[in-house]
Amino acid sequence: MVQPLTAEVYKTLIVGPRNVGKSSLVRRYLLGRFETTYTATVGADLSVATFDFPEGTIVLSVVDLGGQQTFAALRNRFYQGAHHVILVYDKTDRSTFEDIPKWYETLTEGIRMPSYIFLAGSLVANKVDMTDAFEVTEEEGRQLADLLSMKYFEASAKTGVNVAEIFIHAASSCRLRIKSNLAEKSIV
Ligand SMILES: Nc1nc2c(ncn2[C@@H]2O[C@H](COP(=O)(O)OP(=O)(O)OP(=O)(O)O)[C@@H](O)[C@H]2O)c(=O)[nH]1
Ligand SMILES: [Mg+2]
Numbered sequence: 001m002v003q004p005l006t007a008e009v010y011k012t013l014i015v016g017p018r019n020v021g022k023s024s025l026v027r028r029y030l031l032g033r034f035e036t037t038y039t040a041t042v043g044a045d046l047s048v049a050t051f052d053f054p055e056g057t058i059v060l061s062v063v064d065l066g067g068q069q070t071f072a073a074l075r076n077r078f079y080q081g082a083h084h085v086i087l088v089y090d091k092t093d094r095s096t097f098e099d100i101p102k103w104y105e106t107l108t109e110g111i112r113m114p115s116y117i118f119l120a121g122s123l124v125a126n127k128v129d130m131t132d133a134f135e136v137t138e139e140e141g142r143q144l145a146d147l148l149s150m151k152y153f154e155a156s157a158k159t160g161v162n163v164a165e166i167f168i169h170a171a172s173s174c175r176l177r178i179k180s181n182l183a184e185k186s187i188v
Contacts, residue, residue: 011081015067020067024158085150097125120174123153
């Protein structure tokens with residue numbers, strides 16, 4: 001007998017100030033490579049990652065949004081319906097860390113989730129390979145992640161450290177949050 005083809009499909013956004021390494025993290029994860037030259041993302045880049053978990057396949061649509069101020073209105077159009085957010089700052093540029101609460105606020109306004117689903121996300125301190133240039137400590141990053149109820153990662157698109165973990169967490173937390181929210185709802 002032919003098995004029906006089923007996959008759960010979720011949407012994650014990767015957002016944060018310009019030049020922090022969002023596209024580089026996606027490129028590292030999906031293509032396994034790193035580019036030193038900076039090419040700003042104009043608007044949004046869309047890609048897809050698939051995960052084969054023992055419970056079934058998850059398809060994660062990854063929306064990589066350009067961080068430049070000029071794209072603010074355009075970004076907003078991609079927020080709605082997201083299940084997960086990867087918020088990125090640059091550990092070697094303090095201003096990008098200080099901007100994160102503002103990004104978070106804009107996101108929560110823009111993502112109009114159904115009432116039974118709440119937003120899952122992670123906070124990523126990128127460029128941890130540049131050990132001589134850190135402007136934000138791990139403790140500060142963890143504190144902010146706790147405050148926003150997000151999981152904290154220290155990563156490098158250059159070396160690849162923790163990059164797979166970010167995307168695997170995105171896929172698995174989408175599933176877990178949605179399953180547990182639906183279960184809670186059915187009990188009521
Ligand atoms: N050393 C180091 N450089 C990085 C890392 N990640 C990104 N970069 C560099 O940082 C610059 C910006 O990277 P992008 O991935 O284009 O940044 P972005 O956040 O997508 O920028 P926008 O699209 O403008 O929002 C590039 O020159 C990258 O090579 C990293 O982990 N380590
Ligand atoms: Mg980009």
